[in-house]
Amino acid sequence: MFEIFGIPSQALFGQLLLGLINGSFYALLSLGLAVIFGMLNIINFTHGAQYMMGAFTAYLMLQYLGLNYWVALVVAPLVIGALGIVIERLFLQHVRKLDHLYGLILTFGLALIIEGLFRNYYGSSGQPYQIPDALLGGRNLGFMFLPNYRAWVIVFSLAVCLATWFAIERTRLGSYLRAATENPTMVRAFGINVPRMVMLTYGFGVALAALAGVMAAPIYNVSPQMGSDLIIVVFAVVVIGGMGSIMGAIVTGFVLGIVEGLTKVFFPEASSTVIFVIMVIVLLVRPAGLFGRSA
Amino acid sequence: MEHVADPIVVQARRERSTTFIVAFLGMTALLAFAPFVLYPVFLMQVLCFALFACAFNLLIGYVGLVSFGHALYFGWAAYVSAYAAKGWGLQPELAILIGTAAAAALGVIAGWVAIRRQGIYFAMITLALAQMMYFVALRAKFTGGEDGIQDVPRGRLFGYFDLSHEMTMYAFVVIVFLAAFLFIYRIINSPFGEVLKAIRENEQRAISLGYKTEHYKLVAFVLSAALAGLAGAVKALVFQLASLTDVHWTMSGDVVLMTLLGGLGTVFGPVVGALGVVTMQNYLAPFGQWVLVMQGVIFVVCVLAFRRGIVGELAAALRIRL
Numbered sequence: 032m033f034e035i036f037g038i039p040s041q042a043l044f045g046q047l048l049l050g051l052i053n054g055s056f057y058a059l060l061s062l063g064l065a066v067i068f069g070m071l072n073i074i075n076f077t078h079g080a081q082y083m084m085g086a087f088t089a090y091l092m093l094q095y096l097g098l099n100y101w102v103a104l105v106v107a108p109l110v111i112g113a114l115g116i117v118i119e120r121l122f123l124q125h126v127r128k129l130d131h132l133y134g135l136i137l138t139f140g141l142a143l144i145i146e147g148l149f150r151n152y153y154g155s156s157g158q159p160y161q162i163p164d165a166l167l168g169g170r171n172l173g174f175m176f177l178p179n180y181r182a183w184v185i186v187f188s189l190a191v192c193l194a195t196w197f198a199i200e201r202t203r204l205g206s207y208l209r210a211a212t213e214n215p216t217m218v219r220a221f222g223i224n225v226p227r228m229v230m231l232t233y234g235f236g237v238a239l240a241a242l243a244g245v246m247a248a249p250i251y252n253v254s255p256q257m258g259s260d261l262i263i264v265v266f267a268v269v270v271i272g273g274m275g276s277i278m279g280a281i282v283t284g285f286v287l288g289i290v291e292g293l294t295k296v297f298f299p300e301a302s303s304t305v306i307f308v309i310m311v312i313v314l315l316v317r318p319a320g321l322f323g324r325s326a
Numbered sequence: 327m328e329h330v331a332d333p334i335v336v337q338a339r340r341e342r343s344t345t346f347i348v349a350f351l352g353m354t355a356l357l358a359f360a361p362f363v364l365y366p367v368f369l370m371q372v373l374c375f376a377l378f379a380c381a382f383n384l385l386i387g388y389v390g391l392v393s394f395g396h397a398l399y400f401g402w403a404a405y406v407s408a409y410a411a412k413g414w415g416l417q418p419e420l421a422i423l424i425g426t427a428a429a430a431a432l433g434v435i436a437g438w439v440a441i442r443r444q445g446i447y448f449a450m451i452t453l454a455l456a457q458m459m460y461f462v463a464l465r466a467k468f469t470g471g472e473d474g475i476q477d478v479p480r481g482r483l484f485g486y487f488d489l490s491h492e493m494t495m496y497a498f499v500v501i502v503f504l505a506a507f508l509f510i511y512r513i514i515n516s517p518f519g520e521v522l523k524a525i526r527e528n529e530q531r532a533i534s535l536g537y538k539t540e541h542y543k544l545v546a547f548v549l550s551a552a553l554a555g556l557a558g559a560v561k562a563l564v565f566q567l568a569s570l571t572d573v574h575w576t577m578s579g580d581v582v583l584m585t586l587l588g589g590l591g592t593v594f595g596p597v598v599g600a601l602g603v604v605t606m607q608n609y610l611a612p613f614g615q616w617v618l619v620m621q622g623v624i625f626v627v628c629v630l631a632f633r634r635g636i637v638g639e640l641a642a643a644l645r646i647r648l
Contacts, residue, residue, distance in 0.1 A: 140625025147618030
């Protein structure tokens with residue numbers, strides 16, 4: 032046990048760890064938002080609700096079907112992603128050609144419906160979700176205690192983020208995707224089914240949110256409003272990073288999580304506002320965002 | 327360049343202002359008659375939200391700026407005027423004035439930051455700024471945190487009219503609402519308003535014509551924030567309460583819903599929308615979270631099938647402008 036700037040190392044690294052975990056959720060969510068915005072030209076306000084539904088799917092699967100965390104980690108993103116595809120087919124495809132405003136309002140309305148329904152049946156209080164047996168406990172690193180589950184969340188989300196980056200920036204499918212973002216008409220002319228690609232992209236972005244939700248379930252309580260407050264912070268993260276770059280979204284997410292964690296240690300009063308303050312500073316200095324292309 | 331009045335334009339403008347005068351007088355008559363049928367507190371609630379929605383509509387309907395954080399001005403003006411009336415013991419007209427000025431000042435800062443980005447980013451930035459100030463309201467001492475500021479005295483208007491009398495308060499709210507409504511109508515139909523509409527239609531074109539669009543947008547933003555603040559300040563006196571509900575993002579969502587339901591970019595739409603949404607919230611209140619679901623459904627229906635809103639559809643059917 033030692034001290035840094037008068038703060039016990041245990042507290043400092045503990046908050047840093049929590050910051051990294053929040054950062055990995057920011058990264059996963061802003062990544063999904065960026066991918067969806069690129070293809071659909073829609074800011075997906077439902078993203079927070081879909082993250083919440085991911086956590087609830089894990090909770091319900093354990094509660095009623097006895098299916099454990101590892102099954103939920105695979106099934107929940109698939110189920111919620113499929114639900115996302117239904118939403119895209121039923122609603123979103125009709126507003127793509129309209130002003131951005133309508134996509135935002137439509138997805139906001141969908142988020143209200145989903146959150147209202149869940150609150151109706153599960154109330155506002157959170158439901159606990161157990162850490163899977165294999166990841167119980169932790170290890171002492173000398174300067175801090177590292178719970179296994181938290182280490183897993185950070186490593187796994189980083190892996191998912193990097194895999195997504197690789198798929199979009201380095202594979203053939205990813206190049207179709209990027210081309211369709213730039214010029215959908217031209218890509219269609221080459222015989223690629225762009226509407227289907229748009230649909231699957233939305234499903235994929237939503238699945239990322241659901242995956243983050245499953246991972247968040249054992250750390251935070253599973254509650255209907257867990258997504259709505261988070262999504263506004265993620266919007267600020269997206270404004271800071273700019274939606275033009277995949278790697279930018281990932282880096283910004285993790286870094287802001289760490290900054291938020293450190294603020295909790297050194298200046299706790301500002302911990303809930305620090306990301307918004309950073310957003311204001313970035314807007315004043317670099318209006319297009321850290322990784323954004325100027326409009 | 328000499329301006330020659332085109333007879334067709336003059337004719338259209340005259341018809342438009344006749345429709346406005348008829349509709350406005352109709353609304354005034356309804357407001358004079360309504361408290362004998364409906365609860366004055368309910369009507370005052372509708373009027374405060376109607377003013378809030380009209381202020382919001384000034385931005386979204388006439389400049390094309392989507393502010394998703396208008397609760398910031400509404401709620402903070404409510405806090406400031408409630409504190410001025412209770413903490414400092416100021417007269418109601420001064421309390422409202424200070425609350426409105428605070429909202430305008432916040433509008434200057436937030437607008438200055440937010441208009442650096444356009445379109446969807448503008449919406450996200452305004453939402454994030456409002457959320458930041460929500461957390462400030464949660465932490466600050468003077469806002470009373472979770473309790474809010476309760477038992478705000480209504481006081482005596484100009485030291486003479488006792489606002490604790492329900493009908494006097496109602497008359498005051500009606501006068502404030504009608505004055506602000508006419509003020510907004512005047513803005514929209516002024517040369518300044520024409521430039522705002524030009525920015526909404528094609529900002530690049532407006533820039534190329536030599537307009538400093540950022541200045542126009544900022545002024546419109548501050549006007550909208552101040553009027554939203556006026557609504558919040560009056561609301562704080564009507565309910566004698568300023569609370570976290572007023573600054574929460576759901577409040578920002580409510581005002582979008584009212585404006586959309588009534589009709590974006592119509593003068594009377596936000597009033598009708600506010601009436602609809604407040605009525606629904608009151609009647610559905612016993613059903614708990616179904617209010618949220620219902621609001622979500624209205625959003626979805628409005629966007630997919632009903633983008634002109636109630637007043638917009640009505641105006642289109644009657645071939646007039648409302």
